[in-house]
Amino acid sequence: MSTNAIAIENLRSAGRPWTETLHEWVTTVDHKRLGILYIAYALFFLVVAGVEAMIIRIQLMHAHNDFVSPQVFNRMFTMHGTTMIFFVAMPVLFGFANYLVPLMIGARDMAFPRLNAFSFWLTALGGLLLYFSFVGGNGLYGAGNAPDVGWWAYAPLGAKAFSPGHSSDFWTVALLVSGFGSVGTAINIIATVLCARCPGMHLGRMPLLVWLNLVMSGMVLIVVTPLTAAQLMLLVDRYLGGHFFDTQAGGSATLWMHFFWIFGHPEVYVLILPSFAFVSEIVPVFSRKPIFGYPVMVGATVFIGFVSMSVWAHHMFTIGMNSYANSFFTITSMCVGIPTGIKIFNWLGTMWGGRIQFKTAMLFCIGFLFQFLIAGLTGIMLASSPFDWQLSLSYFVVAHFHYVIVGGILFALFAAFYYWYPKFTGRMLSERLGKLHFWLFTIGFHVTFDVMHIPGILGMPRRIYTYEPRPGWEILNLIVTLGAVIQAVAILIFVWNLLSSYWKGAVAGNDPWDAWTLEWSVSSPPPAYNFATVPVVASRRPLWDQKHPEDPDSRYE
Amino acid sequence: MSALTIPITQPPRPWVLPDRGKVAMASLIIAESAIFTIFVVAYLFYVGKSLAGPTPSQVLETPVFYTICLLSSSLTVHLAGTFLKRGRQGAFLSLWLLTFVLGSLFLFGTAQEWHRLIYEKGLTISTNLFGTTYYSLVGLHAFHVTAGLVMLLVVLVFGLAGRVQRDQSGRVEVLSMYWHFVDAVWVVVFTVVYVLGR
Numbered sequence: 001m002s003t004n005a006i007a008i009e010n011l012r013s014a015g016r017p018w019t020e021t022l023h024e025w026v027t028t029v030d031h032k033r034l035g036i037l038y039i040a041y042a043l044f045f046l047v048v049a050g051v052e053a054m055i056i057r058i059q060l061m062h063a064h065n066d067f068v069s070p071q072v073f074n075r076m077f078t079m080h081g082t083t084m085i086f087f088v089a090m091p092v093l094f095g096f097a098n099y100l101v102p103l104m105i106g107a108r109d110m111a112f113p114r115l116n117a118f119s120f121w122l123t124a125l126g127g128l129l130l131y132f133s134f135v136g137g138n139g140l141y142g143a144g145n146a147p148d149v150g151w152w153a154y155a156p157l158g159a160k161a162f163s164p165g166h167s168s169d170f171w172t173v174a175l176l177v178s179g180f181g182s183v184g185t186a187i188n189i190i191a192t193v194l195c196a197r198c199p200g201m202h203l204g205r206m207p208l209l210v211w212l213n214l215v216m217s218g219m220v221l222i223v224v225t226p227l228t229a230a231q232l233m234l235l236v237d238r239y240l241g242g243h244f245f246d247t248q249a250g251g252s253a254t255l256w257m258h259f260f261w262i263f264g265h266p267e268v269y270v271l272i273l274p275s276f277a278f279v280s281e282i283v284p285v286f287s288r289k290p291i292f293g294y295p296v297m298v299g300a301t302v303f304i305g306f307v308s309m310s311v312w313a314h315h316m317f318t319i320g321m322n323s324y325a326n327s328f329f330t331i332t333s334m335c336v337g338i339p340t341g342i343k344i345f346n347w348l349g350t351m352w353g354g355r356i357q358f359k360t361a362m363l364f365c366i367g368f369l370f371q372f373l374i375a376g377l378t379g380i381m382l383a384s385s386p387f388d389w390q391l392s393l394s395y396f397v398v399a400h401f402h403y404v405i406v407g408g409i410l411f412a413l414f415a416a417f418y419y420w421y422p423k424f425t426g427r428m429l430s431e432r433l434g435k436l437h438f439w440l441f442t443i444g445f446h447v448t449f450d451v452m453h454i455p456g457i458l459g460m461p462r463r464i465y466t467y468e469p470r471p472g473w474e475i476l477n478l479i480v481t482l483g484a485v486i487q488a489v490a491i492l493i494f495v496w497n498l499l500s501s502y503w504k505g506a507v508a509g510n511d512p513w514d515a516w517t518l519e520w521s522v523s524s525p526p527p528a529y530n531f532a533t534v535p536v537v538a539s540r541r542p543l544w545d546q547k548h549p550e551d552p553d554s555r556y557e
Numbered sequence: 558m559s560a561l562t563i564p565i566t567q568p569p570r571p572w573v574l575p576d577r578g579k580v581a582m583a584s585l586i587i588a589e590s591a592i593f594t595i596f597v598v599a600y601l602f603y604v605g606k607s608l609a610g611p612t613p614s615q616v617l618e619t620p621v622f623y624t625i626c627l628l629s630s631s632l633t634v635h636l637a638g639t640f641l642k643r644g645r646q647g648a649f650l651s652l653w654l655l656t657f658v659l660g661s662l663f664l665f666g667t668a669q670e671w672h673r674l675i676y677e678k679g680l681t682i683s684t685n686l687f688g689t690t691y692y693s694l695v696g697l698h699a700f701h702v703t704a705g706l707v708m709l710l711v712v713l714v715f716g717l718a719g720r721v722q723r724d725q726s727g728r729v730e731v732l733s734m735y736w737h738f739v740d741a742v743w744v745v746v747f748t749v750v751y752v753l754g755r
Contacts, residue, residue, distance in 0.1 A: 195577035221588040229595035241683030
């Protein structure tokens with residue numbers, strides 16, 4: 001039935017001029033198309049920011065290297081961090097949420113389709129603004145182009161006196177604009193989840209992915225907005241002669257740090273929650289068991305949401321806070337280990353005794369579990385303030401947060417790509433290339449980021465453009481760079497897999513994984529209207545109920 | 558294909574979900590509150606830390622009348638919504654107009670105060686920390702009042718054209734949530750700037 005509909009659509013699109021297709025994509029308000037736009041946009045910036053990372057690594061390959069100048073090096077790490085957080089991680093996760101949340105709760109579209117399109121284009125233009133700084137950042141001063149003040153732009157470095165020209169302004173405005181886009185999408189996700197569920201989809205029956213995105217969106221509301229406020233203050237300082245962060249007039253540089261990290265730390269949880277969401281959907285399907293401890297998973301998620309709001313100053317142990325503040329932020333930061341530990345045990349509990357299928361998506365989930373645990377352990381180390389005094393601002397910290405973001409978030413994202421690509425395109429990704437991608441990337445990841453801890457312990461500070469040839473530093477940095485090259489090759493294989501499978505992949509059908517959530521009940525890709533008739537659900541696994549009418553879940557819940 | 562036939566083991570109950578407009582406005586209010594919180598924290602943090610004058614106690618006058626205007630507009634907008642729900646167009650329109658006038662009066666009051674501070678007292682946004690934090694916080698609130706007034710005006714114009722009926726009372730209620738929020742923020746700003754900050 002639906003395959004006919006797809007065939008007719010393809011026939012129609014074959015004869016149309018490409019401008020019409022382009023017009024359709026630019027003006028679309030369909031949540032599935034916007035989701036794909038988000039993801040494509042993020043993948044583009046993933047490659048851009050990846051190239052920046054490679055430039056950083058080549059420069060640090062050996063001591064006294066002069067591959068790039070110190071000024072360019074500063075721009076590269078600033079743009080790499082800013083791009084990866086705001087224009088890769090956020091959009092790609094919003095893209096998946098956009099695509100999957102309405103399908104999983106049996107809705108026709110997001111609650112506000114036009115707000116959805118508006119938010120996407122705000123984010124997209126934010127990214128363009130940031131990169132326009134390479135052209136327009138010079139201003140009248142001839143003072144450097146791209147932003148070079150680090151992704152947190154500590155005061156007074158962001159002030160007009162120390163950052164002349166317009167590079168910091170592009171940074172500020174880009175983050176402001178994309179921040180508005182993020183808040184718009186967060187509002188949309190909350191309204192969709194609360195107001196567009198199909199009959200029977202109680203809050204307690206929603207797939208965990210929907211729950212985690214709901215909590216993530218709630219966090220975005222109160223997490224991204226402090227950054228918006230801080231950026232407005234910075235604009236007042238830079239353009240109206242204000243004194244918020246002007247130490248010469250009694251202003252405080254520390255206040256900027258607080259405001260930035262009130263955003264900056266919970267932001268990490270905003271990124272990790274959707275990654276948890278992917279793992280929570282994929283692990284049960286490939287373990288052939290329902291998720292272990294559903295209510296506890298929801299509770300742990302909400303707990304993470306709350307506790308993550310009170311840990312921000314663990315980024316600031318070295319500025320000299322009093323002992324009460326140090327103790328408070330040490331204890332709260334360690335508390336984060338409780339709900340995340342619960343989650344890891346629940347995923348293990350889901351796999352325990354299951355018939356595990358080692359598809360590429362599952363491999364990435366297992367990699368995620370292992371690496372996220374290690375990242376959490378170094379996190380506990382850094383949460384202890386005396387330890388942090390020793391290692392803050394060293395490569396140990398860089399290794400720790402890349403372990404979270406690459407080893408955790410990116411691995412979960414790759415799993416999501418392998419799992420949902422058939423739903424998005426109607427074609428399977430190649431398992432052969434997928435396995436190659438997984439093993440190459442995992443090896444490259446460990447070569448880079450396991451080793452990177454050591455120069456940190458040896459005392460190598462972050463954000464230096466070169467270093468003296470101290471014992472061990474050169475060989476360690478060379479190994480780190482080699483690992484980065486292996487990762488880059490793996491990413492190229494992934495991109496090739498995405499492209500070639502679109503035309504040559506095996507046809508997926510509606511439900512290639514024998515999964516249980518509603519998105520697999522419709523054709524791949526789903527029709528524009530999603531569901532011909534509004535589904536009615538009676539349990540957490542509606543497709544299980546459909547496939548096993550003799551033993552439905554609804555009997556036990 | 559997408560028609561799901563899933564066994565329903567319990568009797569179907571009426572399926573009622575919250576209104577998406579109200580949920581979205583509540584979310585927006587939460588987000589806006591976080592922005593205002595940061596500005597309020599900055600204001601309180603910098604109270605008495607200016608290196609040069611003028612200080613709040615020297616130049617600020619408590620805007621009692623205009624505060625009463627803004628706070629009472631919360632009541633009028635609520636009553637207007639109630640009348641619309643009952644289908645009483647005339648009462649709705651006149652109370653809506655009154656809300657708009659009260660809001661505009663408040664904005665006029667802010668403008669007057671700023672004019673006095675800038676031209677008589679010589680306090681600008683770049684004078685000292687007090688100027689920076691004061692104009693930012695009060696200005697951010699005034700911006701939200703202005704945005705609210707624009708939306709009130711749009712509804713007023715549609716109402717005068719006879720296009721705001723009982724059917725639209727849900728949407729009008731969403732707008733009035735925003736207006737209540739703007740008023741509530743003023744209570745905080747007033748307390749911080751004119752009571753605690755002096």
